[in-house]
Amino acid sequence: MAETRHTLAGLRRLVIIPAYNEARSLPGVLREVRAAAPDFDVLVVNDGSADETSLMARSEGCAVLDLCFNLGIGGAVQAGFKYAVEGAYDVAVQVDGDGQHPADQIESLSRPILEEGVDMVVGSRYLVPGRYEGGRLRRLGNAVLSRMCSLLSGQRVTDSTSGFRAFSGRALAYLAHRYPTDYPEPESIVLLARRGMRITELPVKMGERQYGRSSITGLRPLYYMIKVGLALVLDVIKEAPRRQEGGKA
Amino acid sequence: MRPISAFVVFVAVVIALVVVFYIRRWRLREEYSLLWLFLSAALIVLTIDQGVMEWAADRLDVAYSPAVLFFLALAFVAVMLFHYSLEISRLSDQNKMLAQELGILRAKVEVAGGPAAPSGTPQASEVDLPVPDDDAL
Numbered sequence: 573m574a575e576t577r578h579t580l581a582g583l584r585r586l587v588i589i590p591a592y593n594e595a596r597s598l599p600g601v602l603r604e605v606r607a608a609a610p611d612f613d614v615l616v617v618n619d620g621s622a623d624e625t626s627l628m629a630r631s632e633g634c635a636v637l638d639l640c641f642n643l644g645i646g647g648a649v650q651a652g653f654k655y656a657v658e659g660a661y662d663v664a665v666q667v668d669g670d671g672q673h674p675a676d677q678i679e680s681l682s683r684p685i686l687e688e689g690v691d692m693v694v695g696s697r698y699l700v701p702g703r704y705e706g707g708r709l710r711r712l713g714n715a716v717l718s719r720m721c722s723l724l725s726g727q728r729v730t731d732s733t734s735g736f737r738a739f740s741g742r743a744l745a746y747l748a749h750r751y752p753t754d755y756p757e758p759e760s761i762v763l764l765a766r767r768g769m770r771i772t773e774l775p776v777k778m779g780e781r782q783y784g785r786s787s788i789t790g791l792r793p794l795y796y797m798i799k800v801g802l803a804l805v806l807d808v809i810k811e812a813p814r815r816q817e818g819g820k821a
Numbered sequence: 822m823r824p825i826s827a828f829v830v831f832v833a834v835v836i837a838l839v840v841v842f843y844i845r846r847w848r849l850r851e852e853y854s855l856l857w858l859f860l861s862a863a864l865i866v867l868t869i870d871q872g873v874m875e876w877a878a879d880r881l882d883v884a885y886s887p888a889v890l891f892f893l894a895l896a897f898v899a900v901m902l903f904h905y906s907l908e909i910s911r912l913s914d915q916n917k918m919l920a921q922e923l924g925i926l927r928a929k930v931e932v933a934g935g936p937a938a939p940s941g942t943p944q945a946s947e948v949d950l951p952v953p954d955d956d957a958l
Binding site: 617635636637638639640641643647650651654655658753 | 913917920921922923924925927928932
């Protein structure tokens, strides 16, 4: 459809890469993103890294938000959302800085948003045939949280903890105001769904991270599950944000 | 005056002095200073005039009047703690917003052609400006 392509051409697209001490993996990730998604601007949110993350991102020529201290994944990604809202982007795709997320799926993740009016697309590890590797406790935690998200959002969710996702301008505007701090992924599904936004999932094959280790190891999946599970229940009783809150952004 | 009463009055006066000390140093905000000064005054009144406690216990139908005091003290502590939880939540939210805004503004300044020093390298403002002395204020 030539007409669709024409109207889509002028849309503003952004890749948001939250990075905390990812100087080693970042150059590779950025090059892959550039090659796979040339229509996208790239923003690296340097979440108060102690290493050369900021320099690496700059030397690759992309926009960098330097946070003056470590805010954690929620605060860092939200800073990216605020940047996207100020830049009036139509779609933003969140990609981890550690190379786990396949850059060649950035386009396909953003397509439902640009063409079908979906508000958030989650790249799901559990929709691909074959089992995603990872500890038993992690898989259990994800399964429980995803079930809770499905229940509370009324939409089918298989991978609530995936951080590889695309957002519409509408979703960005909302999340720039309200985004959970600690483990934001499952909660944001419920928050958006309760605002009447449409969420879909696409199968995504994720790789191993190149450097560093997951922060969620040992018994932590259990803690994560309980904490986020409680937060999900609490989200149900939270009021819609009032207009004046959250400053001008 | 019983020794214990004298001791409690002494403690209350010390509390008041500490509060006044921090107010003078600009390190305690008014609403808190008033609260703690009020606590100190309440301690003194309740110690000197035991009738107040007995009257309250009588109205509340409590046989052992110090129990009322324990209850009030616990309630005070619980309310204060909850208040601090609220305050901490608010402050950390605002803190987060500031860091985000600062990051965005810094990126904008760089695009506009300002000095582009990546974080981690000392900036002019951090090196040259004299640091104001807290006590000098």
